Amino acid sequence: MRQSISPARLGTAGAAAALLLLPVAPQAFAAPSVTQDSLTPSTMTAGVAASAKLTVHSAGCFTAKTLGVGVRDAAGKNLDFPGNASNVRICPSGVKFTSGSRTLPAGTYTIFGFWQESGGAWHNLPSHKLTVNKASTATSSSGGSPVSGQSLVWSDDFSGGIAWGSKWVGDNSSSYAYGNHNPDDNKLDWLDQSKVTTSGGVATFTAQPSSHTLENGKQAWDTGLLTTEGSSGGFQVKTGDYAETRIKMPSGSGAWPALWTWKDGNGEIDSFEYHPDNPNLLELTNHVTSGSDYYTDSAAVAPGQWVTIGTHYGASSVDWYVNGKKVYSDGHGVGSNFSAYLILNLSVSAGEYHPAPSGSTPLTMQADYVKVYR
Secondary structure, eight states: OOBOOOTTTTSOHHHHHHHHHSOOOOOSSOOOOEEEEEEEOSEEETTOOEEEEEEEEESSOEEEEEEEEEEEOTTOOBOOOSOBEEEEEEOTTOEEEEEEEEOOOSEEEEEEEEEEOTTSOEEEEEEEEEEEEOOOOOOSTTSOOSSTTOOEEEEEOSBTBOOBTTTBBOSOOTTSTTSSBOGGGTBOEEEOGGGEEEETTEEEEEEEEEEEEOTTSOEEEEEOEEESTTSSSOOEEETTOEEEEEEEOOOSTTEEEEEEEEBTTBOOEEEEEOOTTSTTEEEEEEOSSOOEEEEEOTTTOOTTOEEEEEEEEOSSOEEEEETTEEEEEOSSOOOTTOEEEEEEEEEEBOSSSSOOOSSSOOEEEEEEEEEEEO
């Protein structure tokens, strides 16, 4: 159980400064050395809740009384992330800490990790700048790109069925180790393009138990996937593009929908991944360089609910949008020469990280459109 930060750490700017300047009483042993390996975020959006993630290690194992992430505004006022960890075992192998979430007004802040010795002494770790940007005023649904100056360059609203071959491929992907299935990635998927159908301008992805058996002995599930890889159009998103989809989230255990990119064994930017066991959470990840966030919004994200999700593949920062509002910027980007194929699919979890299907009831996901602006 994480406890709130002690009153001493929540003092005014003067108290915080005094805390840092107070001499430490002589001790019979040297204080453990803690090294900070990573600390995020470096950017947030005003009014959008975010968590901090801290990774540390030490030369030898010991137990820290407290581990957390602090924030100070320009005046030196403490505005720390909530949910400090207590009695944390820190070793050379390292430990990862994720705080509770909080919002901050637009502005520039200082973010830093901190830890507390068993005897009560506090230690601050290296800090960096945290920039909180003003919230986007863009609207959701089909209102265009939130990135100024862009126009639509590629889209599918599924009103004319699936353009197999020319726009989409559904029976194989180089992201799957065996072309049409990939048990090594904790997936029960067996790709079957007949599992993507359209009606009334909506694409429905269906997953159901298959007659195929995977290499690990598990029963596969036939499921739907759309990728531009291998199509005659061969469309790829590039640095600077904004891609968006509108999805009706699935509700069945084991469902694992995603919009993502892939090329040449890499190129993966996850616009979103979703698992119904975390019903209000989207996983947002940049695998090309680095950056990830667990975005939680009970009002916008839920099983059976429509939500619009978009991603701007910026050279220096990948930005994610939910219902037209920017919710996360990774501050790393994809570089100037990024390009990759789009994938929209419904995977089925094999149970290692999220529950597998609890029975044989088919799983479904629906998509209203996929659009790319440049």
